[in-house]
Structure formats: C-alpha cells, structure tokens
Amino acid sequence: xxxxxxxxxxxxxxxxxxxxxxxxxxxxxxxxxxxxxxxxxxxxxxxxxxxxxxxxxxxxxxxxxxxxxxxxxxxxxxxxxxxxxxxxxxxxxxxxxxxxxxxxxxxxxxxxxxxxxx
Amino acid sequence: xxxxxxxxxxxxxxxxxxxxxxxxxxxxxxxxxxxxxxxxxxxxxxxxxxxxxxxxxxxxxxxxxxxxxxxxxxxxxxxxxxxxxxxxxxxxxxxxxxxxxxxxxxxxxxxxxxxxxxxxxxxxxxxxxxxxxxxxxxxxxxxxxxxxxxxxxxxxxxxxxxxxxxxxxxxxxxxxxxxxxxxxxxxxxxxxxxxxxxxxxxxxxxxxxxxxxxxxxx
Numbered sequence: 001x002x003x004x005x006x007x008x009x010x011x012x013x014x015x016x017x018x019x020x021x022x023x024x025x026x027x028x029x030x031x032x033x034x035x036x037x038x039x040x041x042x043x044x045x046x047x048x049x050x051x052x053x054x055x056x057x058x059x060x061x062x063x064x065x066x067x068x069x070x071x072x073x074x075x076x077x078x079x080x081x082x083x084x085x086x087x088x089x090x091x092x093x094x095x096x097x098x099x100x101x102x103x104x105x106x107x108x109x110x111x112x113x114x115x116x117x118x
Numbered sequence: 119x120x121x122x123x124x125x126x127x128x129x130x131x132x133x134x135x136x137x138x139x140x141x142x143x144x145x146x147x148x149x150x151x152x153x154x155x156x157x158x159x160x161x162x163x164x165x166x167x168x169x170x171x172x173x174x175x176x177x178x179x180x181x182x183x184x185x186x187x188x189x190x191x192x193x194x195x196x197x198x199x200x201x202x203x204x205x206x207x208x209x210x211x212x213x214x215x216x217x218x219x220x221x222x223x224x225x226x227x228x229x230x231x232x233x234x235x236x237x238x239x240x241x242x243x244x245x246x247x248x249x250x251x252x253x254x255x256x257x258x259x260x261x262x263x264x265x266x267x268x269x270x271x272x273x274x275x276x277x278x279x280x281x282x283x284x285x286x287x288x289x290x291x292x293x294x295x296x297x298x299x300x301x302x303x304x305x306x307x308x309x310x311x312x313x314x315x316x317x318x319x320x321x322x323x324x325x326x327x328x329x330x331x332x333x334x335x336x
Contacts, residue, residue, distance in 0.1 A: 032268045032314040040270065042176035054128065054173045060167070068168045079275040087164065088155040088171060091148070098303060106145040112172045 002027045002036065003116065009059065019056045022048050036066070036114040057114060066114040073109040084113065131158055131170035132177060172211045191311060226273050230262040233277040240284035246292075250328050254284060257304070257321040264318065268311045275319070279303040287329075 006024035010017055017103055023046045027033075038057055042050050060066040069084040070091055081095045081103055094102040135154045142150045151171075158167040237258040241251050256282050265273035283300040286292045305322040308315030326333035 028284045029141070030267065030269075032264070034312065035269075037269060037271070038172050039175045039178075050128065050176045054169060054176060057172060058165075058169050068172065073271075077164060077274070077278055078271070079278060080271050087159075088167070089152045089159075091152070099299060100326060105148055107147050110148060110151065112168065112175050 002033065002085075004060065006063065009056075013059065015040055016056060019052050023056060035116070036060075038112060038114065043114075044087060055063065060114060067117050068112050069115055071111050071113050072105050073111060074103055075108055080111075081108075084115070127162070127166070128170045128214045129172050131162075131166070132174045135170070135174055136178075225271050226265045229274060229277055230265050232256055233281055234262050237284040238283050240281075240288035242289045244284075245290075247328070250287065250325060253321050253325045253328070254280075254287060257318060257325070258284075260318045260321060261304075263313045264311065267314060272307050272311060275307045276304060279307070292329070294330055297326075298331045298333075301326050301329075301331055301333055 004023070004027060006020045006027070010020040013020070026041060026044055033069070036057070038054070042048075042053055045053060057066075061068055067086070069086055070088050071084050072081045072091060072095055073079065074081050074097055081097055083095060085091050088110060091105060093106070094104055097103050135151065138150050138154055139147060155167050155171060158170060227292055237254065241254060244251060246254075261273075261276045261280055265276070279300045282296060283304070286296045286300070301322050305319055308318035308322065
C-alpha cells in the first residue's frame, strides 16, 4: 500500500489531474506494493508523458512523503541486490548478494526507487 | 552524434547523461553515471540530479529489464534513450511502449509459467516426503497467483528462490544451507508484499522444520 492522498494532490495540482488519476488507478491495481519503481510505473502508464509522471514523482519527494534511493539489479538474476543508497555516488563498487558473492556494479543497472519516509 | 534539441532542464540533463554513456567503454557505465550525477548535484542540487536520473530511467525503462550482458544492456539503454529524446512528444510514448520486449522481467506470466514447470518437474523427481512436496506445490501456486499483482522484481525473487528450493529437494543429497537461504529469501520477499504474502510466509514456516531449517516467524 502506498498511502498517497491522490485527492488532495489533485486539488493542489489541478493541472496534473490526468497524472494523479492514472497514478491512483495504478496504486489501486498494485495494492501490495510498498515502494515505487518509477520506470515500471512509466511502462504501465504509457499514456502519460514521462516528464509529467516525473513531475508527479518530484512532488511526492518534495512534500517529504517519499524519498528517492538507489538500488542495484543483480546482472545475472535481475533482482535487486541487498541495500539502498540515498545518492547514486554512494553505490559501492561491489555489493554482496544474498549468498555473500561479491557482485561488481561497474556495468550494473542502478535503479531509482521511491520509498515512503519513516 | 546528434545533440539533443530539448527545452526543459531535466530533459537537457537526460540528454547529457545519454550522450556521455554513448561513448562509455565496458565497465565505465556506472563510473560515468556517477560522475554526471556528482556534477549535476554540485551545479543544480541533489533534487535535480535525482529527478533527472529518474526521468532517464523512466524514458529508457527497457534498460532495467534486459536479459543481456551488462555491456549490451548499456548499449540498448543508450540507443533507447537517444531514439526517444530526438523524437517529438507525440511519438515519445509509443517508443516507451515498444521498449518493453517480450524477454523482459516484466513478463511475469511467462516467468511464472517457467517457474511452475521447473518446480513441478523437480517435485516429480524428488524423493522428499509427500508432505514436503505438497507444501512446495502449494507454495509455487501461491507465488504464481500473487505475482501479477506485485512488483515484478519481487515476483522474480520469489520465483528464483522457489526454484532453488525445489532444485534442492530434487537433489540426491539436499544441502541444508540452500534450504535455509531460499526459504529465508521467500519469507522475506513475502513479508515485504504485506497481506498478499501471508499465505506464502505460512507455507515457508510450515516447510522449514520439515527440511531441518530454523526460520524465525517474524
């Protein structure tokens, strides 16, 4: 559950009504998710221009309800490696996976993820 | 290489990152991205750097899902971005849609079909007790049913772990450590998805003692 008040957001940012509606529907259809992976949402909401969707995510972050962290995909399994970093530059060169094998992040995919504060 | 003709600051930053990555050699992708991020943070602040990188990831969403090697991923990521940023707004969305190929992690249904087949085959050849097999069977059904509703990366994680678990169960000499790691992985991922994951957690907790693993209930 994302716990986002889309009604309030739509009131305060009426020019972005279509984006909030789309996000609210997406959130309802994904009631089990506890964090947002922006590029996956963008793919699901292909009708929304990425810049507009990104502005909505900016608002979620600016209003302190969400924070952006960076996670790394394991190149072999394409699942997230353990750990999340507040800044892209903080991502280490090597990350141990769940089996304690060190994974080189030099060419890994670093994914921005929005997590709920607190 | 043609430069970007875009107006907004975020898009210009995305173009800049894309241009830099286009010339990245093997093993340089992340270094270059970090360098770009540090520069943008110093010049425009962390919020703008975060926002621009997020937009970059959204525009070239395919990069997070390719099953190719790291270098090839980088290449496809760059070409996807380059193609998109030189297009008009009207055609941008279509490109984003097209960037989602059938081999992507996002194709959860296909992924789960493979997982279910593998697990069922392993159950068939396993010499484990019928009770263990029945729980594993329930577990894979639960994972397959919940997967379309959750984050695909978590679905993939659950699928990988249940396959590992079944491989071990089919092995002539199952290793306790692998049981432990895969059951812990399944439990952790299932806990993370909340209520929908509860039945999966229960099956993991039920199976653990039967394969000699101590799994904490919380």
